Amino acid sequence: MRKRVSYTHRTLPTLAILEFKRAHDIRGCGEVLRFRKIGDHLKLYQTWFCHKRLCPLCNWRKSMKNSSQLKQIIAEAVAREPKGRFLFLTLTVKNAHSAEELKVSLRALTKAFNKLTRYKKVTKNLLGYLRSTEITVNEQDGSYNQHLHVLL
Structure with a gap:
């Protein structure tokens, strides 16, 4: 069929x-x-x-x-x-207006998140995480809004 x-x-x-x-x-x-x-x-x-x-x-x-x-x-x-708790975290930065600016901004955002996960207080209390990158386009000015959604 x-x-x-x-x-x-x-x-x-x-x-x-x-x-x-x-x-x-x-x-x-x-x-x-x-x-x-x-x-x-x-x-x-x-x-x-x-x-x-x-x-x-x-x-x-x-x-x-x-x-x-x-x-x-x-x-x-x-x-x-069973006693663990979930937190949903959204991290965002200023909109990028070009592809090159978006690339640099995404690298900085990822690097900052990786640095956050290496802090002593965070690693002590964090069991794990799931990270997803989302990029939306602003139709009015054509800029890119990049952000991370993280389930901790």
Whole structure:
């Protein structure tokens, strides 16, 4: 059984703005989905994805995988340290207005976070952390807002 999924009309303008060189790879991502009937349900058994960083379909699949893995990690952390507490920390810096400025700013942000985790009081009380970098674009002035989300 074949099912065609079309989402290119939404993604290609975004990719054109970003001047993404491999937009043609993303266009065909996940177009062919083959299912097998198992009992009363259909199960996806074969498909082809592009695995590109800016592909919305591949990023959605990656986020689903990461979410599942995070649930397992948190469950294991709670089992090992039942008295442990979680803290959600967001660290941000001033917006960057160019790609080079963004690169420098991200390096500084990462370096500062690594330095924070090496402080004696932090290492004494910290069981572990999960860090994620997020970059959003301000549509009014085109600047980049970079920040770290950290689960401590």
